[in-house]
Amino acid sequence: MKNAPLIYGAMVGIILVNSATAQTVFTGDTKLACEAILCLSSGQRPAQCAPSIARYFSISSRRLADTIQGRVNFLALCPAANVDPTMKSLVNAIANGAGQCDAAALNSQLMTRSTGEGQAGYSISNLMPSNCLAYNTHAYTADLQKTAVVYVGVPERHGFWADKATYALALAEYNARIAREDADRELASQGGGG
Numbered sequence: 001m002k003n004a005p006l007i008y009g010a011m012v013g014i015i016l017v018n019s020a021t022a023q024t025v026f027t028g029d030t031k032l033a034c035e036a037i038l039c040l041s042s043g044q045r046p047a048q049c050a051p052s053i054a055r056y057f058s059i060s061s062r063r064l065a066d067t068i069q070g071r072v073n074f075l076a077l078c079p080a081a082n083v084d085p086t087m088k089s090l091v092n093a094i095a096n097g098a099g100q101c102d103a104a105a106l107n108s109q110l111m112t113r114s115t116g117e118g119q120a121g122y123s124i125s126n127l128m129p130s131n132c133l134a135y136n137t138h139a140y141t142a143d144l145q146k147t148a149v150v151y152v153g154v155p156e157r158h159g160f161w162a163d164k165a166t167y168a169l170a171l172a173e174y175n176a177r178i179a180r181e182d183a184d185r186e187l188a189s190q191g192g193g194g
Contacts, residue, residue: 032074048112079187094135094141106128106149124155124159124160126159146164
């Protein structure tokens with residue numbers, strides 16, 4: 001998005017202005033927390049993001065709620081995390097959404113097995129969870145919309161979530177599968193389905 005550099009500039013400014021002095025250089029987990037906020041707010045993650053993202057995702061507990069709270073606590077180490085309500089909501093959106101809102105995660109989380117009328121199968125909901133909506137549409141994650149996921153097809157015909165970058169290919173494959181299934185059904189209804 002055209003606004004992405006402005007958002008990142010504003011966030012960096014908030015981090016610098018709200019530190020003890022503008023000349024403070026963060027180290028350790030404070031540095032990693034600030035970097036993680038910046039990196040997880042963007043759809044593009046350069047190699048420099050690897051240490052902070054690795055540290056963020058290394059926070060894991062048996063219960064999801066404990067994992068999320070641990071990640072919130074980690075991100076809160078960055079002085080900018082508590083500057084204003086918008087930054088606090090960003091930290092919560094990241095903790096509740098980052099790593100849980102990509103295509104693979106959504107396809108896994110939103111899949112339900114179903115049986116009925118002689119057909120066993122599954123469907124994947126096309127309704128994005130509220131935590132993913134909050135993460136993808138936050139004022140400071142506008143750049144994520146470039147790389148966010150999109151739904152391909154319809155749940156009743158085994159639709160699924162795909163990355164925007166692969167949407168055209170995923171849609172073409174989905175439409176080809178639907179055409180084959182429709183042709184097979186038509187053939188079977190005419191008594192030629194063997």
